[in-house]
Amino acid sequence: MKYYDKLIFELSKEGRQGFSLPSVTWPDSLSSLPSGLMRAKAPALPQVSELDVVRHYTNLSQMNFGVDSGFYPLGSCTMKYNPKINEEIAAHPGFAGLHPMQPAYSVQGALRVYKELSASLSAITGMAEFTLNPFAGAHGELTGLMVIRQYHISRGDTKRTRIIVPDSAHGTNPASAAVCGLDIVQVKSKSNGLVDVEDLKPLLDDTIAGIMMTNPNTLGLFEKDIKEIAALVHECGGLLYYDGANMNPLVGVVRPGDMGFDVMHLNLHKTFSTPHGGGGPGAGPVGVAAHLAAYLPVPRVVEDEGGMLYVEGCEDSCGMISGFMGNFGVLLRAYTYILMLGRQNVRMVGPLSVLGANYIKESLKDCYELPIPSICKHEFVFDGLKDKSTDVTTLDVAKRLLDYGFHAPTIYFPLLFHQAIMIEPTETESKETLDSFIEIMKHIAAEAIADPDSLKTAPHTTPVRRLDETTAARQPVLRYSKEV
Numbered sequence: 001m002k003y004y005d006k007l008i009f010e011l012s013k014e015g016r017q018g019f020s021l022p023s024v025t026w027p028d029s030l031s032s033l034p035s036g037l038m039r040a041k042a043p044a045l046p047q048v049s050e051l052d053v054v055r056h057y058t059n060l061s062q063m064n065f066g067v068d069s070g071f072y073p074l075g076s077c078t079m080k081y082n083p084k085i086n087e088e089i090a091a092h093p094g095f096a097g098l099h100p101m102q103p104a105y106s107v108q109g110a111l112r113v114y115k116e117l118s119a120s121l122s123a124i125t126g127m128a129e130f131t132l133n134p135f136a137g138a139h140g141e142l143t144g145l146m147v148i149r150q151y152h153i154s155r156g157d158t159k160r161t162r163i164i165v166p167d168s169a170h171g172t173n174p175a176s177a178a179v180c181g182l183d184i185v186q187v188k189s190k191s192n193g194l195v196d197v198e199d200l201k202p203l204l205d206d207t208i209a210g211i212m213m214t215n216p217n218t219l220g221l222f223e224k225d226i227k228e229i230a231a232l233v234h235e236c237g238g239l240l241y242y243d244g245a246n247m248n249p250l251v252g253v254v255r256p257g258d259m260g261f262d263v264m265h266l267n268l269h270k271t272f273s274t275p276h277g278g279g280g281p282g283a284g285p286v287g288v289a290a291h292l293a294a295y296l297p298v299p300r301v302v303e304d305e306g307g308m309l310y311v312e313g314c315e316d317s318c319g320m321i322s323g324f325m326g327n328f329g330v331l332l333r334a335y336t337y338i339l340m341l342g343r344q345n346v347r348m349v350g351p352l353s354v355l356g357a358n359y360i361k362e363s364l365k366d367c368y369e370l371p372i373p374s375i376c377k378h379e380f381v382f383d384g385l386k387d388k389s390t391d392v393t394t395l396d397v398a399k400r401l402l403d404y405g406f407h408a409p410t411i412y413f414p415l416l417f418h419q420a421i422m423i424e425p426t427e428t429e430s431k432e433t434l435d436s437f438i439e440i441m442k443h444i445a446a447e448a449i450a451d452p453d454s455l456k457t458a459p460h461t462t463p464v465r466r467l468d469e470t471t472a473a474r475q476p477v478l479r480y481s482k483e484v
């Protein structure tokens with residue numbers, strides 16, 4: 001509570017300041033500004049010393065939980081470590097000082113990064129071409145669906161306005177499809193968590209634009225019928241979209257392009273170690289098979305025979321989906337990460353993330369309900385505590401974890417289980433960290449029986465306790481006072 005008390009305390013003191021600027025004489029040109037645009041009085045900024053500011057922000061940073069402060073096993077989110085060399089490269093003046101309106105000849109290095117990162121992503125995924133322009137995973141989904149729509153329209157196949165989405169899909173899949181103007185058709189999962197091929201077959205006809213699949217799906221399970229599904233969907237004239245936000249366990253092992261996917265997106269802010277949380281910035285590059293390359297968005301980077309790089313449009317493109325060419329600083333970080341690992345170590349990413357997830361799953365399955373016991377990929381789902389005799393819920397377990405210095409896993413998603421706890425450790429954590437997480441999870445399961453109240457009232461050690469999370473997300477109060 002200490003820091004929170006400080007936070008609501010008004011630090012501003014009339015006349016106190018943490019800087020001194022030289023006095024300014026305005027150039028004549030400014031006096032001709034329209035009077036409506038001229039500020040009549042000084043802005044109501046807090047008046048504080050440098051020390052006040054430093055302490056304020058340092059305290060604020062300590063009230064939060066980040067991947068730099070502790071283990072963050074958030075399923076479907078891949079909170080892997082963000083290497084600090086990424087920041088160093090992104091802050092290099094040769095990159096950070098660029099302006100998006102500079103002529104191509106003066107930004108050859110940046111365009112080269114764009115081109116080489118695209119090529120690396122192609123090698124990792126087996127897709128022929130990439131655009132790096134989309135700003136997020138969901139933005140990539142929309143872009144990929146626009147490519148699919150453009151493909152059908154360009155062939156005069158205008159009836160294909162329906163897209164198949166599994167019931168286990170991430171919520172952004174149906175949302176992106178709806179934004180793209182497609183009608184959503186749901187395909188069911190079987191009790192083993194995989195897409196039901198028998199349920200899929202009758203849905204396939206000449207109105208189907210394609211199917212959106214996540215593999216491994218949101219339960220962390222590999223869709224082993226993917227080859228058959230790909231053949232069925234292609235046979236009916238549809239295309240396969242791959243939601244690669246959670247590509248992590250496949251990196252270096254299998255490639256969506258080889259599974260039969262035509263279009264996909266990646267989340268660089270998950271799989272490729274760039275920071276995320278708080279809404280961005282992110283990057284959701286979209287890769288396509290060769291026959292769809294013409295429909296990718298513009299602008300694009302192309303190379304002439306002399307090795308000069310240019311930015312250009314393309315007639316068949318699905319259009320422009322972002323200003324300029326994406327979040328360049330994020331692209332740089334992801335490219336740094338790939339180069340830092342190198343070809344050999346990139347191959348270790350997938351297997352290590354899978355090993356860690358299965359290690360936790362097997363270590364905790366006596367204390368937590370494991371509805372799908374098979375080998376998982378990078379993440380898995382518990383359905384609450386094994387002992388159902390207490391009224392301790394998944395929410396209580398998640399809140400109690402905070403007291404022990406761990407971020408909570410994803411809870412109540414996927415919707416297939418009522419008390420879902422979805423755990424994704426990622427490959428960047430040590431065995432010691434996994435072991436202490438396992439120990440605390442076991443301890444919490446024991447507490448649920450011996451002292452359920454300590455869970456019901458958790459967290460006890462955080463700056464704020466249980467919040468109204470919906471209102472906090474929907475109506476955040478981001479200003480410290482009404483005046484400012």
Ligand SMILES: *Cc1c(COP(=O)(O)O)cnc(C)c1O
Nearest residue numbers: 076136137138170172243245282
């Ligand atoms: C995170 C995620 C997305 C959405 O990515 P954003 O960058 O948050 O838009 C889509 N699909 C899956 C499976 C994800 O885990």
